[in-house]
Amino acid sequence: QRAEINYKIALGKPFIVDSITRNITSLAIDSIYIRNEDKSLIKNSKQFDLADFNNERKRLSELFRNTGVYNFQESSIAYNILRDTMRVNDDQKMSVELNIGDLRKRGDSIITTSEYKVFRLDKINIYPDYALNEDKSDLKSVEYDNYTIYYKDKLRYKPKALADAIFLEKDSLYRDIDKIRTYRRITNLNTFKYPNILFTEDSTQSKLTADIFLATRPKFSWAFDFDITHSNIKSLGIGFSTALISRNIFRGAETLSLSVGGTFGLLSDETSTENFFSETGADVNITFPRIWFPFFNWKKIIPSYKLPQSRISVGTSFQKNIGLDKQTFNTILGYNWATDRFNKNNVELLNIQFVNNLNPDRFYNVYQSTFERLNDIAVDYADDPTLQDFYIMPEPPDGPVLIIPEGTTGFTNAILNVDVPSTPEDFEDVASIEERRIRLTENNLIFATNYTFNKNNRTNINDNDFYSFRFKVESAGGLLSGISNLIEFDKNENGDRTVFGVPFSQYIKTEFDYIKHWDLSRSNVLAFRSFFGIAIPYGNSNSVPFVRSYFGGGSNDNRAWYPYSLGPGSTDNINDFNEANMKIALNLEYRFPIVGNFKGAIFADAGNIWNVWDNVQDPAAVFQGFESLSELALGTGMGVRYDFTYFVFRLDMGFKTHNPAELPGQRWFRDYNFANAVLQIGINYPF
Known part of the structure; x- marks a missing residue:
């Protein structure tokens, strides 16, 4: 009925x-x-x-x-x-x-x-190192800039550092916004616990006395992290990091952090001939609760209520049996501040990174796909008597194999120097392979400056209806290029200007990242992300350093592909680590509860990477305009998550729905089955 x-x-x-x-x-x-x-x-x-x-x-x-x-x-x-x-x-x-x-x-x-009355601030008293129920009569005091600072035995903080964190001013009208800014600023110093501010009326009921009580955090603290990782590159990784934090090191609420960490484990069989890998590193960070810049007063541009910070960081890391065994040095001088509660700005005035490849001769041992491409070409030239010393001749039916590195180097030089006649196609392919080898084995010096703007209107962790936007622009090599016009730099055999024998990178890079969540009620959430990034080499570079390039696939990207296995363009996983200098990514995910702490998800991931305005000539890898958007890969799938409150463990299964590496008429649903599904493991939500 x-x-x-x-x-x-x-x-x-x-x-x-x-x-x-x-x-x-x-x-x-x-x-x-x-x-x-x-x-x-x-x-x-x-x-x-x-x-x-x-x-x-x-x-x-x-x-x-x-x-x-x-x-x-x-x-x-x-x-x-x-x-x-x-x-x-x-x-x-x-x-x-x-x-x-x-x-x-x-x-x-x-x-x-x-009757309500208007009050002005009369006395402002600051009590650093204050203990509950402490007898104030035993405290000493010092006057600074209309503030009275009370302390016991010895004042551990510079009066100016304390005064800069207080926005309540003597003889000014009381303003709630000044109290809120004081709370935020003191908490942001990371030296004190949440402050307590009490106001007392005088006998005229027109003036206030403000008492600001500050309880200090411990001078030293120790942190330790431990994690286990797995990917298509690392079959098992065990990582740890430990950090010693020292607060108020220069009596101005500065924070010093000394950290040491490492990751150890086993590589996938396809990645390297040696299965064990290690990565260790150490960093020193100093944070100042102000804009530190000599000979310039930034307070008029970035006042203290915007929570300014300066950061100086120096670090190094060592990688063994990943890539070419790299040693990396980093130095950063950066600033960050908040325009308001939802908008944050970050400037890295100096971001210097030096990448030193310790074993460049192992390139073809590590990048097996690239070696197979070169060896497939070399097989056709194995009968040439001038190239005999470059091959190992195994028993039939196996064909000749180039010796690494003597044979690969000798064969490549013979083709490119025209010591041995070759077809135009083979010459172009060998030149492309050699260009990639040089780029991935040469040391990099990146001397960059960048700016990042973040906007996020999320009010709390339970807010499931919000958006976030991130914009970043980075310029590398411009300063060194300008100096080279005044001071003559050395040049390498390719004509690139070098610093201490290393060619410096020169490029412009920009990124846009937008995320939107819709709360559909009852813990059902629809999440969307869009990303666009491009890095354009110029001047001293015709390509972007590997550490600044983009890749596709992975647990936080297109989950139907493993990391570095998607693209570029319509190419089919031609390298072990496929990367390019332009990326588009679009993600849509519907999240819903299952039972208890178990959550479910249905997702669709689209995107790809391309080469544009660099030294890659392969038409299948180069972005040709709007027509290349037909090469967007689409992965769909489902996932299950378990919410541990502090973090979420995630297991996603992706299916290749539209694969641009297939022929144009065979791209849809060709590998849409469990046999070709990709299982991704992740921590927390992908976006």
Whole structure:
């Protein structure tokens, strides 16, 4: 038995605000209201909306508490809504009366009222290292910039460092925003626990004494992290890191961090002839709670309430049996600040990275796919008597194999120097392989400057309806190129300018990353991400360093492909580590609860990488314009997650839905089966 019901709703004529009057008992409140009456959200001839009244109460409360009325209570605001029911033709007009009563104080047995007044700050006292119930009479004091700092035995902080964190000023009107900024700034110093600020009225009931109590964090702290990783490159990895943190090292709330870490484990069989790998590193970081820049006062541009920080970092790492056994040195001088609660800025004025490849002769041992491409070409030239020493001749049916590295180097030089005649196709392929070998084995010097802007309107960890946006732009080599016009740099055999024998990289790189989450109720969430990045080499470089290039695939990207196995363009996994200098990624994921802490997901990932404006000539790998968008790979799949509260363990299975590496007519659903599915393991959500 079923029935259909149609509802017809007649809203009638809306109610209109006809007049606004006020009844304010405090002269101070009334004066402030009159000066700001034009900003009211409730206006004559405007349609009645309850939200306007709620927002107006919040606006007035913030207004009064930021113009000296430190103890104003929002409950003091009330509205009387009157309607003239005697009108025959039009009774939709409403008269609004604003009522703001006196301050109500609850005593032990009775409630008293008093008129609201405007207060100015008189004395501001700071108590660093304060212990609960400490006898203040035993404390010493020092005056600095209209602040009184109380301490016991010895003052451990520079007075200026404490004063810079306080936004309450002597003889100024009390403002709630100054108190909030003080809370945020002190907490951001990472030296004190959450502060306690108490206000006391004087006998005239017009001035306030502010007591700021600060409880210090421990001078030293120790952190230790441990993790286990798995990927198509690392069959098993065990990592650890430990850090020693020292606070207030220069008495200005600076933080020094010394960290050491390492990862050890086994490589996948396809990655290297040696299965064991290790990566160790150490870093030294110093954070200053201000913009540190000699001979320039940044306070006028980036005031203290924007939480400015300066960071100096020096680090090194050593990799063994990953790639070519790299040694990396990093130095960073950076600044960050928050425009407001949701907007953050980061500038790395100097980001210097030196990558030293310790075993470049092992290139073909590590990059087996590249070796197989070269060896397939070399097989056709094995009968040439001048090349005999470059091969190992195994027993049939195996063909000749180039010796690494003598044979690969000798054969490549013979072809490129035209010591041995070759076809144009073979010459071009060998030149391309050699160009890649040189790029991945040469040492890199990256002397970059970058800026990153982050906007995130998420209010808390339970907010599932938010968006975030990240924009980054980086320039490398520009400063060194400018200096080279004044000072003559050495050049290598390719004509590239070098610093200490290493050609410096020169490129422009920019990235856009947008994430949006929709809360569909009952813990169902729809999440979307879009990413675009491009790095353009110029000047001293015709390609982007490997460490600054893009790759496709992986647990946080297109999950139907393993890391580095997607692209570039329509190529089919031609290298062990496929990378390029341009990337597009689009992800859509529907998340839903299953039972208890188990969650589920259905996802679709699209994207690819391409080469553009660099030294790669392969048409299948180069972005040709809008027509290349047909090479976007699409992976779809499902996943299950377990929420451990502090982190989420994730298992996703991706299927190749549209594979651009296949022939144009065979790209859809060709490998859409469990036999070709890709299993990805991840920690936390991918975006």
